[in-house]
Amino acid sequence: MSAQIIPTRTPAETALAEAFAAAKPALPGGAEVAKLREESFAAFHDAGLPHRRVEAWHYTDLRALMREALPIAPLPAAAAIEALRAEFAGPGALAQRLVLVDGAFAPELSDSMPAGVVVRSLASVLAEGRPDLIALLAGQGLGAKDPIAALNAALMQDGVVIEVAPGAQIAEPINLVYATAASAPSACFTRSLIVVGAGASVRLAETSHGKGARRGQTFGCLVVSVGDGAKFDHTAMVTETVAGSVRLETFIAHVGAEAKFDSFALITGGGLVRRQIFMRFDGADSVASLRGVSLLRGREHADTTLFVEHGAPNCSGRETFKYILDEESTGVFQGKIHVAPHAQKTDGKMLSRALLLSDTAAMNNKPELEIFADDVACGHGATCGGLNVDQLFYLQARGLPFAEAESLLLDAFAGELVDEIENEALVAGFRAEIAKWLSARSKG
Amino acid sequence: MLEIKNLNVSIGDRKILNDFNLTVQDGEVAAIMGPNGTGKSTLSYVIAGRKDYTVETGEVFLDGVNLLELEPDVRAAKGLFLAFQYPLEIPGVATLTFLKAALNAQRKQRGEEELSTPDFMKRVKQASDKLGIKSDMLKRALNVGFSGGEKKRMDILQMALLEPSFGILDETDSGLDIDALRVVAEGVNSLRSPKRGFLVITHYQRLLDYIVPDTVHVMAQGQIVRTGGKELALELEKSGYRDYVTEQAVA
Ligand SMILES: Nc1ncnc2c1ncn2[C@@H]1O[C@H](COP(=O)(O)OP(=O)(O)O)[C@@H](O)[C@H]1O
Ligand SMILES: [Mg+2]
Numbered sequence: 001m002s003a004q005i006i007p008t009r010t011p012a013e014t015a016l017a018e019a020f021a022a023a024k025p026a027l028p029g030g031a032e033v034a035k036l037r038e039e040s041f042a043a044f045h046d047a048g049l050p051h052r053r054v055e056a057w058h059y060t061d062l063r064a065l066m067r068e069a070l071p072i073a074p075l076p077a078a079a080a081i082e083a084l085r086a087e088f089a090g091p092g093a094l095a096q097r098l099v100l101v102d103g104a105f106a107p108e109l110s111d112s113m114p115a116g117v118v119v120r121s122l123a124s125v126l127a128e129g130r131p132d133l134i135a136l137l138a139g140q141g142l143g144a145k146d147p148i149a150a151l152n153a154a155l156m157q158d159g160v161v162i163e164v165a166p167g168a169q170i171a172e173p174i175n176l177v178y179a180t181a182a183s184a185p186s187a188c189f190t191r192s193l194i195v196v197g198a199g200a201s202v203r204l205a206e207t208s209h210g211k212g213a214r215r216g217q218t219f220g221c222l223v224v225s226v227g228d229g230a231k232f233d234h235t236a237m238v239t240e241t242v243a244g245s246v247r248l249e250t251f252i253a254h255v256g257a258e259a260k261f262d263s264f265a266l267i268t269g270g271g272l273v274r275r276q277i278f279m280r281f282d283g284a285d286s287v288a289s290l291r292g293v294s295l296l297r298g299r300e301h302a303d304t305t306l307f308v309e310h311g312a313p314n315c316s317g318r319e320t321f322k323y324i325l326d327e328e329s330t331g332v333f334q335g336k337i338h339v340a341p342h343a344q345k346t347d348g349k350m351l352s353r354a355l356l357l358s359d360t361a362a363m364n365n366k367p368e369l370e371i372f373a374d375d376v377a378c379g380h381g382a383t384c385g386g387l388n389v390d391q392l393f394y395l396q397a398r399g400l401p402f403a404e405a406e407s408l409l410l411d412a413f414a415g416e417l418v419d420e421i422e423n424e425a426l427v428a429g430f431r432a433e434i435a436k437w438l439s440a441r442s443k444g
Numbered sequence: 445m446l447e448i449k450n451l452n453v454s455i456g457d458r459k460i461l462n463d464f465n466l467t468v469q470d471g472e473v474a475a476i477m478g479p480n481g482t483g484k485s486t487l488s489y490v491i492a493g494r495k496d497y498t499v500e501t502g503e504v505f506l507d508g509v510n511l512l513e514l515e516p517d518v519r520a521a522k523g524l525f526l527a528f529q530y531p532l533e534i535p536g537v538a539t540l541t542f543l544k545a546a547l548n549a550q551r552k553q554r555g556e557e558e559l560s561t562p563d564f565m566k567r568v569k570q571a572s573d574k575l576g577i578k579s580d581m582l583k584r585a586l587n588v589g590f591s592g593g594e595k596k597r598m599d600i601l602q603m604a605l606l607e608p609s610f611g612i613l614d615e616t617d618s619g620l621d622i623d624a625l626r627v628v629a630e631g632v633n634s635l636r637s638p639k640r641g642f643l644v645i646t647h648y649q650r651l652l653d654y655i656v657p658d659t660v661h662v663m664a665q666g667q668i669v670r671t672g673g674k675e676l677a678l679e680l681e682k683s684g685y686r687d688y689v690t691e692q693a694v695a
Contacts, residue, residue, distance in 0.1 A: 388532075389495075390532055391532050391534055393492075393493075393494050393495075393516060394528065394531070394532040394534070395534070395542075395546075396493070396515065396516035396517045396520070397492050397493070397494075397516045397517075397519075397520055397526055397528075398517075398520060398542075398546040398549075398602060398606070399517050399520040399521055399546045399547075399549040399550035399553065399606070400517055400545060400546060400549045401515070401517045401549065401553075402515065402517070404545070404549060405517075408534075408537055408542075408545065409534070409537075411536075412534065412535060412536025412537045412585075413536065415536055416535070416536045
């Protein structure tokens with residue numbers, strides 16, 4: 001007889017189990033969705049919070065780093081929505097926006113969408129029980145083994161479901177805005193879906209509104225389905241300003257044939273951030289670029305983990321991630337490119353580059369290739385070091401003080417990936433955010 | 445006026461400059477010629493303030509200011525300019541952005557007002573026209589993908605804009621074809637003035653046909669071993685450096 005193993009639960013795991021049990025009856029969706037939630041929670045519960053010995057989480061030991069589970073944020077009060085309404089009425093508010101307040105879709109704060117775009121709340125889609133959308137929302141196998149993606153599926157409260165009609169050409173970005181109303185530290189579980197119809201073109205820009213007034217735990221998931229011949233552009237501004245916050249984002253993308261996919265994310269600040277991206281080329285002849293910049297200081301920790309699956313021939317993937325790490329911060333980059341046996345002519349290049357500005361900052365890199373096709377061109381590289389002293393000296397010799405020379409080089413390093421965004425306003429916004437981070441640095 | 449007094453410099457435990465002495469007057473163009481590896485670039489880097497070197501003893505004065513105590517950017521603002529033997533590529537920094545940042549940083553250090561953009565653009569246009577630098581090159585990242593000649597011209601453009609009181613040119617002729625050499629030399633010659641001194645470092649006499657020096661110094665094993673007029677360069681062209689190298693090795 002084998003000894004029975006009784007796993008010890010951490011207080012956070014216990015609190016999450018209690019939260020699920022308490023929230024379950026009120027979570028949206030019929031019997032099918034309830035079943036999905038139960039299965040997902042069981043998957044999370046069996047694994048527990050991922051820790052060092054879980055390969056995909058080796059460098060982000062959530063069991064050690066997330067000591068408590070905050071209570072789930074209540075639905076935002078009407079007064080809070082009113083207060084936000086005034087803020088969004090002001091000049092400079094983002095146009096064509098969809099606003100989530102503590103994870104709940106707030107139509108009162110959102111704009112109407114252009115022709116060809118239909119938006120509904122996740123809660124209503126789950127309640128309606130449309131099997132096609134629910135199947136897409138569940139990720140169709142991507143991220144299925146990840147306990148945090150599973151936890152999100154179990155507890156998903158709300159979000160938006162955006163459907164872009166085949167052939168629709170949406171010129172201006174759809175802004176997906178995360179606002180907070182709750183004043184007490186709290187957690188939210190959102191899941192959103194965007195379905196880009198065949199031949200359509202759309203850009204989605206994720207931002208936060210009102211820089212984190214409170215400490216929070218965000219378990220987010222964005223699922224994208226890009227139809228054949230479609231073009232999907234995406235940016236995410238992940239700025240957390242409250243120390244001790246946890247932000248775990250799962251990004252699931254299915255890319256059809258002859259499609260174009262471009263995504264950029266900027267991570268600055270906050271306690272613990274992980275973005276995990278599961279992307280699969282489902283159809284042939286597509287092109288995808290995934291890029292990201294993380295700017296970290298203090299004891300911040302940011303993890304970007306990619307699983308890129310080439311499941312169809314002749315697709316090209318470019319993954320480039322950069323880190324600037326100051327003080328005692330930690331950067332993590334893990335990237336796995338998997339090429340299926342029939343995905344011939346795959347062209348995959350993955351690169352991670354880190355600049356360490358202090359002796360106490362740390363970078364962990366783990367690029368991997370898993371190639372089962374024989375006619376492919378795949379490669380990866382990782383660099384890690386300080387700024388180039390010869391370049392610094394050259395700039396100083398031309399009259400730039402050391403701090404200014406350093407800022408110029410750091411700005412160029414990070415900005416290179418921003419400039420590839422095909423939208424001037426977004427480029428300007430990201431570059432301003434980088435400049436802000438750099439100026440806070442030179443002020444000490 | 446540039447004065448270098450008893451300069452002893454080493455890298456690690458290797459001595460590079462040995463009791464080096466040199467004075468260049470205002471308005472003077474002095475050439476330093478010498479075999480490879482003799483410490484010419486080291487000398488220029490030490491004057492400009494690069495940190496890899498240990499200055500054991502000695503002083504370097506520019507117009508009476510002791511440079512060795514100053515950061516490289518302060519030395520630049522005091523009027524020193526070094527045209528690099530190998531100008532650096534700076535990806536992601538547009539040449540114009542860099543030129544403006546450098547010019548304004550120096551003005552700020554000297555307590556002068558920043559240049560207005562139209563003023564700045566006018567100056568850049570004038571200087572770049574003279575050097576045959578096209579405006580699309582100014583929009584590109586500094587020196588990235590530039591040919592050897594373009595990089596050298598870009599360094600001379602910077603010198604023209606920054607208007608230093610003293611210019612050091614480290615092997616400005618290396619990697620240049622004859623046409624590029626002529627353009628670069630004309631650029632330098634047009635900056636010659638009674639108030640501005642130059643130290644022109646070169647391995648070959650050829651450059652000195654175009655930038656005609658007032659004095660020529662021969663450097664070997666980290667020292668000036670001979671000084672003369674411009675005819676000394678021609679003599680070296682014929683006989684090479686062998687005499688000086690062996691002389692030092694024997695001594
Ligand atoms: N960073 C360095 N570390 C070690 N040795 C160096 C370094 N830079 C130059 N040297 C050595 O110092 C000597 C002088 O070099 P350099 O000043 O470049 O000579 P030159 O410019 O006259 O050719 C050479 O022997 C060179 O190998
Ligand atoms: Mg040299």
